[in-house]
Amino acid sequence: MNYTELQIPCGTIRGIEQENCLEFRGVRYARAGRYENPVKETSWQGVYDATAFANCCCQHRAFDDDAKVNPFYHHEFREGQTFLYGEDCFFLNIWTPKKAEKAPVLIFIHGGSFTGGSSDEQYINGSVLAEKGVITVAMNYRLGPYGFCAHKELKEKYGVGGNFGLYDQSTAIEWVIENIASFGGDPNNITLMGQSAGAMSVDIHLNNPMLKGKIAGAILLSGAALQRFVLKPRTIEKCTLFWDKIMQNAGVSSMETLKGIDAKKLYYAWLKACKEDKFSAPCTFPVYDGVILERSTFDLEHIPDIPYMIGSTCTDMIPVALEGINKKWAKYVRKHHKNPCYLYNFNRFLPGDDMGAWHSADLLYLFSTLDKNWRPFEEIDYVISQQLSDAVAAFAKTKNPNCPSLPHWEADYRKPMSFCEDSRCAPWRTKDNIKYTLTGKGKTI
Numbered sequence: 001m002n003y004t005e006l007q008i009p010c011g012t013i014r015g016i017e018q019e020n021c022l023e024f025r026g027v028r029y030a031r032a033g034r035y036e037n038p039v040k041e042t043s044w045q046g047v048y049d050a051t052a053f054a055n056c057c058c059q060h061r062a063f064d065d066d067a068k069v070n071p072f073y074h075h076e077f078r079e080g081q082t083f084l085y086g087e088d089c090f091f092l093n094i095w096t097p098k099k100a101e102k103a104p105v106l107i108f109i110h111g112g113s114f115t116g117g118s119s120d121e122q123y124i125n126g127s128v129l130a131e132k133g134v135i136t137v138a139m140n141y142r143l144g145p146y147g148f149c150a151h152k153e154l155k156e157k158y159g160v161g162g163n164f165g166l167y168d169q170s171t172a173i174e175w176v177i178e179n180i181a182s183f184g185g186d187p188n189n190i191t192l193m194g195q196s197a198g199a200m201s202v203d204i205h206l207n208n209p210m211l212k213g214k215i216a217g218a219i220l221l222s223g224a225a226l227q228r229f230v231l232k233p234r235t236i237e238k239c240t241l242f243w244d245k246i247m248q249n250a251g252v253s254s255m256e257t258l259k260g261i262d263a264k265k266l267y268y269a270w271l272k273a274c275k276e277d278k279f280s281a282p283c284t285f286p287v288y289d290g291v292i293l294e295r296s297t298f299d300l301e302h303i304p305d306i307p308y309m310i311g312s313t314c315t316d317m318i319p320v321a322l323e324g325i326n327k328k329w330a331k332y333v334r335k336h337h338k339n340p341c342y343l344y345n346f347n348r349f350l351p352g353d354d355m356g357a358w359h360s361a362d363l364l365y366l367f368s369t370l371d372k373n374w375r376p377f378e379e380i381d382y383v384i385s386q387q388l389s390d391a392v393a394a395f396a397k398t399k400n401p402n403c404p405s406l407p408h409w410e411a412d413y414r415k416p417m418s419f420c421e422d423s424r425c426a427p428w429r430t431k432d433n434i435k436y437t438l439t440g441k442g443k444t445i
Contacts, residue, residue, distance in 0.1 A: 003051065008182035010041060013048040015094075021130035022096050024183075025120075026054030029139070029175035030090040030168065034259045035149055037160055038090060038171045053093065055086035056118030057143040058263050060271075070116075073360070076373065077121045087263055089140045092172060093119050095126030096135045100184025104191065104396040107176055108138045109169055111196025111223065111360065114285055115144040123360075128368035132393040135185045137176050141168035145246065145270035146263070150239035150287045153255040161236040162287040169201055170210050170292065177214055191217040191396045195363060199223025200231075204286060206304050207297045217399045219309040219392065222316050222359055225325045227286070228298040235288050242283040245273040300332050307399035308333060308341040309392075315356035320433040327428075330413035340411030342401050344391075347420035348384055351376050362419070366392055384419050391417075 002017040015024035027050050030038035060066070062085035066074045097103055106129065110117040119138035126136025141147060147165030155161030177187045192215055194202035199220040204227070205211055206218060227233060243255075250269035252258050258266065274280050286293055296302060310329060312322045326343055333341040346362035352375035364370055365385040370377045391401035391409070401417075402409050407424050409417050415425040 001051075005047065006182055008179050009043075010179060011044045011048060012046070013050050015050045017098075018127060020098070021127045022098060022183075023127070024050040024092075024094040024096075025052055026050055027092040027094060028054075028090055029092055030171045031088070032090065032142075032164070032168075034087060034146065035154055035160075035164060035255070036158070037164065037167045040171050040175055041090070050094075053084065053120040054091040054140075055084045055089045056120065056140045057089040057146055058085045058087060058267060059112075059116040059143055060267075061085075061116070063264055063267055072355075076360075076364075077123050079122075079374070081120075081122060083118060083120070087142065087146050089142060090168060090172070091119075091140050092176070093124075093126075093138045094135065094183060095130045096183045096185065097130045097133055100133075100135060102186040102189075103133055103135045103184050104189045105135045105137065105176065105180050105185040105187070106191050106193055106219075106392070106396045107173055108136060109141075109192070109194035109198035109201045110138065111194070111198045112143065113281070114148055114165065114197045117143070117197075122372040123363045123367055123369045125367050125369050125372070128389055129393055129396075132390070134393050134396045135180065135183060137172075137180075139169060139172040141165045141172065144284055145266050148284045148286065149243060149255075149258075150234075150236045150283065150289075151243040151255050152237055152240045155236055155289075157255070160291075161289060162239070163289050163292055166201065166204060166286055166292050170205065170208055173205065173211060173214075189216050189396075190214060191219060191399075193219035193221070193392075194223065195221040195360060196223045200227050200286070203227060204293055204297060206306075207302050208292055210292070215304070215306060217307045217309075217395065219311075219395065221311045221362065222313065222322070224310045225298075225329050228300070229325055229328070230321065231282065231285065232298070233285065233287050233293060234282050239283040239287055242273060242277065242280050245276065246270050249273055300329075301336070303329070303332065303337075305337040305339050307339045307395070309344070309395050309401055310341060311344040311346060311362060313346040313357040313359060313361050315436060316359045318437050320430065320437040323428055323430065323433050326416075327413045330411075334411070334413065339399070341413070342395070342409060342411050343413055343416035345416050345418050346388075347418050348381065351378060351381070362388065365389070365419070380421055384421075384423065387423050388419055 150162030390403040
């Protein structure tokens, strides 16, 4: 294995020299105690070793058998991998072109319902995008009961009562902006990209006052505007009762004591409360905290006038709802903004089973990681992968996804780009979306 060293504002960092890019793994961007806001990492002693992946946040697979708890996504994204877990999970993975100079930067926020996921799962790899001239950064951040505890006692005592995972993300983005020039990146050309809970996070950061004016474009996949129209956040006060139940399950009487208990004990106290209240999921989601997320954040008129690329898959969650939400966002942008919004649907039914184009399937194609998956992919899958990867690279560079491998892509909410066996812009098939939503049968576009 060949290594490379760079001098960045934090100090010297050692990474891996791959065949077609430079890769830096487990780069620390912050530190924090439980239920404390992160403090950005600004320096380190000696040479920082960024040659191995670091902790992702504690989650179900840190304590239980992932193959049993979440067998589908385990098989798709994690089978055969070894992960490190801990609450100290403030780490980035960075892929950069060799000899990069002012390269566009794509910062990816993974999904997982704000309770799971990590930046080193098999589908995430920025090496192909680096070959296309784009720096890719993927982050870990605090999740579940470690990252999204919302209780009024914390707010009263410390001034912050929730959204710790969002502050992690924000700090990671700020760290990248301040350090990426040393990796050959352009800090003035930052594109945020997120999928599912990651897309919901990107939507929040569009109006994050700490990032105002620093984001050049955004890619939101299978999660754009969900919090605006469907999963609206709760207040800290409304979540407090749920967290009181967690304290009771853990055998403690205060948030201060909950801060100090074992990570595993906290996880199972939280899990028990979730099972007891099947409608409790929003209590471990972002909440209105009056700083990073306010009620006005999700007003349509507060969507910043920057270019957007919004995607979903054709058997993704509730297809007819996603169609409506994506169209509503794009209609507003077209009417009120100078910059465009490009919509896409991923419509390739993946070979190997009858699961169709499932939630997150497009990520294998976007990151060109088909070879890391078990499915018997065909030649057309690699064609579609190149098309989607090329489009994302083009958007990162110019904020326009048009590229030679695709037919012309108009920013028209009535005809999204359909990534499929015959990729093209095509009208929505709303009736089929309704049918699939109701019956789970049929193919949608």
